[in-house]
Amino acid sequence: MITMATIHDVARLAKVSIATVSRVMSGADPVNPKTQQRVMEAMEQLNYTPNGLARNLRSLKTNVIIALVPDIKNPFFSEVIRGIEDGAREAGFHVLVGSTDGDREKAKAYMALLEESRADGLILTTAQMDQAFIEDFAARRPMVLACEYIAGSEIPCVSIDNESAARKITKHLLALGHTRIAHIMGPSNVVLSQARLNGYKQALREHGMPEDELLVQEGDFSIESGYAVAKKLLSIERLPTAIFAASDVMAIGALRAIHDHGLRVPDDIAVAGFDDINMASYVSPALTTIHQPRYEIGQRSVQMLVKLMKAEELGQAQVVLEDTMIIRESSGKGHEEKG
Amino acid sequence: MITMATIHDVARLAKVSIATVSRVMSGADPVNPKTQQRVMEAMEQLNYTPNGLARNLRSLKTNVIIALVPDIKNPFFSEVIRGIEDGAREAGFHVLVGSTDGDREKAKAYMALLEESRADGLILTTAQMDQAFIEDFAARRPMVLACEYIAGSEIPCVSIDNESAARKITKHLLALGHTRIAHIMGPSNVVLSQARLNGYKQALREHGMPEDELLVQEGDFSIESGYAVAKKLLSIERLPTAIFAASDVMAIGALRAIHDHGLRVPDDIAVAGFDDINMASYVSPALTTIHQPRYEIGQRSVQMLVKLMKAEELGQAQVVLEDTMIIRESSGKGHEEKG
DNA sequence: AACATTTATGTAAACCTTTACATGCAGAGA
DNA sequence: TCTCTGCATGTAAAGGTTTACATAAATGTT
Incomplete structure (x- = not known):
């Protein structure tokens, strides 16, 4: 105009x-x-x-x-944002x-904005593209990984220890006496899905439990996939007695x-989630889960990014924040806390 | 670098x-x-x-x-986005x-980006600031309202008819025989909260129901406020037999x-929501609600904005899309459909 | 009174493109 | 041979700032 x-x-x-x-x-x-004074008046x-x-x-x-973010509709990510x-x-x-939808091309289109000098820095909440591409990009532009940690990489990141958290919550289910614990994992091409899967397996192993391939199924972090995969698990002849999902959703x-x-739930089958999204304590039964300091993850990752952009020293480049197991109704007996 | x-x-x-x-x-x-060829090689x-x-x-x-958006964590808005x-x-x-948090200053800070030529257009999903400010802004810059319709204003917008939708779902509760229907309204300074409240009141009036001030309480669209306000309603001596909340959350x-x-729910108290967010059909009991075509609202509003930016004619400036009442478990008997 | 210093202001380059206009040149028609 | 047309390319302005450097005026110093 x-x-x-x-x-x-x-x-x-x-x-x-x-x-x-x-x-x-x-x-x-x-x-x-x-x-x-004159200038101000002119401006006015x-x-x-x-x-x-x-x-x-x-x-x-x-x-x-x-x-x-992989999906802006996912409440976990919107809290990080x-x-x-x-x-x-x-x-x-x-x-x-x-929102990338796990589509590399969409992600790359956004990243191109940095190359064109139309943005100064990048925060990636899930690294789905080829690792080489990311490493290369991080070497040229200020970039921080939030939520995810890439093993063996020097890229600055802020996350929790997904592996130990998954181990912790699986052990909780084992301690409650569960013998057939299923795992709904996240997309297998995402690093943190693998980390959570590993934690789950480690816990079983430590308890001398056999691994049952049937009990591990892949979802995509959506509520629909959680529903579909659970249905699949419920059709197994020897039903699982507990399900550990890699996300609350x-x-x-x-x-x-x-x-x-x-x-x-939890009488017939116990359920545990991951993330502690806002809604986790409101659904019935309330979800036992791992609390991630998602807001802080977001904040800290920006702070690191800012330092990176100013070319300041950032001391520790890999930050691991504390998670907390929150025991609510969905895992049943032995409640220690009410959300 | x-x-x-x-x-x-x-x-x-x-x-x-x-x-x-x-x-x-x-x-x-x-x-x-x-x-x-030479140039391409040089670029390369x-x-x-x-x-x-x-x-x-x-x-x-x-x-x-x-x-x-007022709050990026709100799943309804993230689907519009x-x-x-x-x-x-x-x-x-x-x-x-x-994300404005209902904070006018934050909103204005974003809007200033348009004045500085750092953005070309604006979509507002809730108009919380003074109407005069918005009208003035819309006159100078390309802007579209999504989800909300400002009565008597010429500002282009895409929304459903919130009033009639609220009337429809209140009537549904009345038809089920409810006599004391409470309403958890949204923030009173937001236009669509008022529209939904009006619809609710109209339905009661049409059925010759008395209005009970105690039964209308204000929330802020957050899950916490839904919980708190419901608690309040449950402490009324003559309990409501149904609660119509202005949002699913x-x-x-x-x-x-x-x-x-x-x-x-629904045996002792029936509940109805609004929006039909993804999770509405997954909670137990599944929510009876009004489905808003949120994705389409988002898409259409951009399309209008694009026309506005190109200074093209946009035919109809106020677009009202269709909503659908979805009856699920939370309103009880008389189910016609399962989500 | 001559000079140094401080304060206030102006000039012009730089940031990196896109594009209107100008130029040069080849081939075509007379 | 001369002019006309059309293509390929170059020149320079424009877009709106910020800022290094230059200049000018005012003040202070001896």
Whole structure:
């Protein structure tokens, strides 16, 4: 709509040079109070707003960071994003959120914005693309992994120890006397799915339990997949006595599947989730799960990214935050705490 | 990291002018195949990526649109965002998502990006700020309201008819014989909360039911508020026989409150929600609710915004999409459909 | 009074593109 | 041979800032 006033217009009206106008705005260099007054009035009168694009071009900074999530509808990630947004705001950045659907091309399209200088940094919440590509990218651009840790990689990251957390919650189920514990894992091409699967297997092994291939099935973190995979597990001849889902969302899908199958949780089958999303304590039965400090993961990852962008030393590049097991109703007897 | 190659570097290496390099990229003007070849090789060799900021400044377009939601953690909005993102991608735009927390200042900070030419358009999913401010903004910048319709305003919008939908679902409860129907409304400063409240009241009036002030309580669309407000309703001496919550998320909070209170849904108290979020059919009992075509709302609103940005005629400026009542378990008897 | 210092302001380059206009040249028609 | 047309390319302006450097005026120092 109507063409905007530029710094030149302001300068002309205030009878000064554009440099002076710029100085009034930045407040960096000294400027005569009277002149300053005149400039401010001119700005007011023309309803002047500086053009951000021009500033960006001049400074070669955009103050935009990109946060890529596999699925924005997934409540776990939206809480992480919230942490990212708040951390970004504090540091003076805006967040461009991209939902990748596990589609590499979509992810790469967002990452291209960095190459084009249209964003300054990247936070990746799940690394689904080829590791080589990521390593290469991280070497050239400021980037942080949130939620996920890539073994043997130097890329800065903030996450919990998914393996030990999964081991912990599986042990909880074992301690309750369960002998056939099924696992609904996340997408197998995602690092953290593997980590959680490993933790699960380690716990079984430590307890001398045999591994049953039938009891491990792959989902995609969606509620629909949790439902579908649980249905599948319920059709096994020797039913599992407990199901450990790699995410609360899938666990909620499983709850429904068990309910529809005419069985009760936790009496007939115990269920445990992962993430401790907001809703976990509201569904019935309330979910036993692993609490991830998701907000903090988001915040911390931005803080690291900011340091990276400023080329500051970031001390520890791999940050592992604490998780907490939260025991609620869905795992049955031996409750120690009510969410 | 290492300074980037510019179009000048490419031109120098290929022994042509920068104009020719630009032409090779755009493909608009004819250029000699041999020269083209040389330029491409130079680009390749220097690993050249054009600077998006410079392009943006030159064209005065950013291809970025801003989508403002009250709370990114709210699953209803994240599904709308998904529609917005997909619509935007199709039209060649990127989406900057902002969570406002009902904080006007945060919202205004995002809107300022438009004034600074750092974004081309705006989609507002809830209008919490003063109407005058919004009207003024909409007059100067391309903007569309999604989910919400402001009575008497000319601002383009895409939504359902919240009033009639609320009336419809309240009537459903009345038809089931409920006499004391409570309403957990959304924040009273949000237009659609008022619309839903009106629909609720109209239905009661049509059935000759008295209005009971005690039965209408305000929440903020969060699960916690649904829980808290339901608790409050359960402490009324003459208990409500049904609760209509203005969002599924609050309804889920209410389900838990009723459960914790030792009552059963729908036998003791019926519950109805609004939105039909993904999880609505998975919780137990599954929620009776109003299905909003949220993905389509997102998509359509981007389409309108794009027209607005191109200054094309957009025919109908106020679009009302169809909603559907979905009857599930939480409202009890008379089920016509299973989610 | 001459000079050094400080303060206020202006000039112009730089950031990296796109594009209107200008130029040069080859082939075609007279 | 001369002019006309059309293609391929170059030149330079424009987009709106910020900022290094230059200049000018005012103040302070001896």
